[in-house]
Amino acid sequence: MRHLLPGTAAARGCALGQARVRLPHALDVEESKIATEAVAAELQRFHDAVTTVRAEMRDLRDRLHGALAHEVGEFIDLHALLLDDPELLSGIDDLIRTGHYSADYALRLQRNRLAAVFESMDDAYLRSRIDDIDQVIGRLHAALHSRHAVLQGVSGEILVTDSVAPAELAQLQSQGVVGVVTAGGSPLSHSAILARSLHLPLVVGSPHLLQKANDGDVLIIDGSTGLVVLEPNAGDLRAHHARVAEARRERRQLNRLRREPSRTRDGIDIKLWANAESRDDVSEAHALGAAGVGLYRTEFLFLGSNVLPDEDAQFRAYRDAVLAMTGRTVTIRTLDLGADKADKTGLALRDEPNPALGLRGVRLSLARPELLRAQLRAIGRASGYGPIRILVPMLTAAEELQAVRSALYTALAELRAEGLEVAAHIPLGAMIEVPSAALALPSFIGGCDFISVGTNDLVQYLLAADRTNESLGELYSPLHPAVLRVLHDVIRTGLRRRVPVTVCGEIAADPAFVPLLLALGLTELSLHPATLLEVRQTIRNSTHAQLRAAAPSLLRARNRASILRWLNTHSQP
Numbered sequence: 001m002r003h004l005l006p007g008t009a010a011a012r013g014c015a016l017g018q019a020r021v022r023l024p025h026a027l028d029v030e031e032s033k034i035a036t037e038a039v040a041a042e043l044q045r046f047h048d049a050v051t052t053v054r055a056e057m058r059d060l061r062d063r064l065h066g067a068l069a070h071e072v073g074e075f076i077d078l079h080a081l082l083l084d085d086p087e088l089l090s091g092i093d094d095l096i097r098t099g100h101y102s103a104d105y106a107l108r109l110q111r112n113r114l115a116a117v118f119e120s121m122d123d124a125y126l127r128s129r130i131d132d133i134d135q136v137i138g139r140l141h142a143a144l145h146s147r148h149a150v151l152q153g154v155s156g157e158i159l160v161t162d163s164v165a166p167a168e169l170a171q172l173q174s175q176g177v178v179g180v181v182t183a184g185g186s187p188l189s190h191s192a193i194l195a196r197s198l199h200l201p202l203v204v205g206s207p208h209l210l211q212k213a214n215d216g217d218v219l220i221i222d223g224s225t226g227l228v229v230l231e232p233n234a235g236d237l238r239a240h241h242a243r244v245a246e247a248r249r250e251r252r253q254l255n256r257l258r259r260e261p262s263r264t265r266d267g268i269d270i271k272l273w274a275n276a277e278s279r280d281d282v283s284e285a286h287a288l289g290a291a292g293v294g295l296y297r298t299e300f301l302f303l304g305s306n307v308l309p310d311e312d313a314q315f316r317a318y319r320d321a322v323l324a325m326t327g328r329t330v331t332i333r334t335l336d337l338g339a340d341k342a343d344k345t346g347l348a349l350r351d352e353p354n355p356a357l358g359l360r361g362v363r364l365s366l367a368r369p370e371l372l373r374a375q376l377r378a379i380g381r382a383s384g385y386g387p388i389r390i391l392v393p394m395l396t397a398a399e400e401l402q403a404v405r406s407a408l409y410t411a412l413a414e415l416r417a418e419g420l421e422v423a424a425h426i427p428l429g430a431m432i433e434v435p436s437a438a439l440a441l442p443s444f445i446g447g448c449d450f451i452s453v454g455t456n457d458l459v460q461y462l463l464a465a466d467r468t469n470e471s472l473g474e475l476y477s478p479l480h481p482a483v484l485r486v487l488h489d490v491i492r493t494g495l496r497r498r499v500p501v502t503v504c505g506e507i508a509a510d511p512a513f514v515p516l517l518l519a520l521g522l523t524e525l526s527l528h529p530a531t532l533l534e535v536r537q538t539i540r541n542s543t544h545a546q547l548r549a550a551a552p553s554l555l556r557a558r559n560r561a562s563i564l565r566w567l568n569t570h571s572q573p
Contacts, residue, residue: 002231007206009226010187011195014243015158015179016232019217021210022161032102042096046103049143054083056139082136088114103144111137158219160209164191173200179221181228183207186476193506195223197530203228254533259289262536268544270518272536273331273526275504279317282324284529292329294526295391295452295504296321298375299337308371314378322386329387331452331526332379333431334404335371336361336393356466361394361431366403376404376411384421391452393431398444401430405447431504433457438486445497452526453490455505459483478507479563484520488555491521502526511538515570516563519547519554546570 034042082088088110095106114133155176162183164172169180169191178201185204186192195202201223209228213219220229220240229236262270273294274285285293301309301317309317322330337360365372379390392404405428415422427449432438438458445451455478460466462483465476477483487503494501502524507513509527511534517525518539527535550570557563 002229002233002236003208003212005206005209005212005228005230007181007203007209007221007226007228008185008187009222009224010185010192010204011198011200011202012224013179013199013201014223014240014247015201015219015221016237016240017156017158017178017219019160019213019215019219019230020154020157020177021213021215022159030105032105033100034096034102036100039097039100042103043093045144046092046096046106046140049103049140050083050089052143053136053139056143057083082133088133088136104141107137107141107144158221160213160219162210169194169198169200173198179203179219179223181206181209181219181221183210196509197528199530254537257533257536257540258287260536260540262291262539264518264539264542264544266543266545268523270539271502271524272532272539273502273504273524274532275526275528276321279320279324281529282321282330285532286325286328288529288532290328290529290532291524292331292387293321293325294331294502294524296330296332298333298335302335302337311374311378311381314375315381318379318382318388319385322382322388325386327386329389331389331391331429332382333391333393334362334365334375337364356460362392362400362404363394366400369407372404372407373411376408377415380408380412380415380422380426381420383423383426388423389427389429389450391429391431393454394434394457395430395432396434396436397440398447401428401444401447404428432490433461435461435486438490441490441493445493445499448499450500450502451490451494453487453501453503453505455483455487455503455507458486458505462486477560478505478513479560481557481559481563484516484555484557484563487517487522488520488551495521500524509535511535512567512571514538515542515547516554516567518542518544519551519570521548521551 091110091113092103092106095101095109096103099106101109111133155178157177158179158181159172159177160181163185164180164182172180180195180200181203183206187204192202192204201221203221203223203226205226206228209219209230213230218231220232220236221227222243232240262272264270271291273292274281274288274290275295275297276282276285276293277297277300282293282296296318298314298317301314318330318332321332359367365375376390379388382388390404390408392401395401408426408428412422412426428447429450429452430437430441430444430448431452431454432441433454433456435458441451459476459478459480463475463477463480491501493499501522503517503522504526508517508525509531511531514525514535515538525535547570550566554563554566557566
């Protein structure tokens, strides 16, 4: 029977396929006891399962590259840490050894114990970690029964589930899965961001589909509107094919924009920089006509290795990026690593109670001066091959920027003394993603060559809403008056002091937000290459003077609904 089910659009695109339904992760295991003489064998069975899951995650990590390695890797690393958590493993061992429970039932008991602890916490970030525990427990349970923990998709299927992890998302797409519908989730979650990069249609917030759909049912999903059709009729199929044909025409039109300027109708040039994590991303940015690389994430060098990359390894990576851009500037962000992106080397602390507020970004670099020195020397050496800028993340005060500048001058002096070719001047920029940095910007902007606003974290800290907590999806949004006012103040300060300002967060990659950013006075955006052409098209359809004239009404908006009405009014066809 045909059903029309609403959801929330998360990643654009239309898909037609058969449903593959995966029920929630929660274990439903009956109480099961084992004989005393079977305890040793059951313990070994459980330990073998742990080893199997570790190998699964290591194999998945090794098969990911570039943007996928960065987006997915942090989740894989977090789950690997949970597998080493004595609270989880020793608790299960004790339940098997002393309680004579089967490994399956011990998993369920320990999961429920930990869930009760996490659910009682006041901190929303910590409460949300139960989702990660459930995913690890699910993998272990599957391994106990020699099943694959990650759903094996089939080409032409649409996954219907309660939630989907980024690691699963990447793997499912490689298997030919054409779309995903989740009961919960947020369009601003990591999975949604990754789905958009992969051009994989995603609809979130559609709980009724999980109840109504069965394996093999035919689905149509529209990631642009959030609409899901279960068992479509002939009219639905015709409409779907028309949307697909229109999307192909739009893609062909977008491809014609590869060498066109990012210029508004009234002749204002908007710089489109590209975010990158790999040589492939840099090559794509060049092919799409990006002004340069606005954010080169260096942490992938650390996340993907068991040993710290030395100066030479970093130099080769930065040099290759510079050469690939053939004279266009490459902005290299110093290491942005913390406990929420735990690396395999042990560099990041693993036991911080609140990693979002912990030793990360520039704080970690300054705490490890030998690490900062090696990175700055590598960047300095690469500057001999083409234009480079340095971006410092997680700044909270002018003193941190000054400390990095001093370390940079020392590193460059060393390189020159060694007879190496380095740039006469390497611009140093501040990444504004902490409210204190945004508020104090007038006091230290004189020490900045450029500014880059990381809206993903800035929104999180301004609204006290963990961006990884899908239950806060409605709260975590850039469409908040406080966010707009902070953005406006940062951009205005940059204009007054003639310091370039770029937005490099997720909102820069969404064509829907382009009118808002232009209205606030922004003339530079940095975004993933996947949506660069769409953003360029929106810019070319916009009139800069009209949007700037409408900025006062935008800044008077008192709530999200008012901001959305402004966007709807000023969106270009």
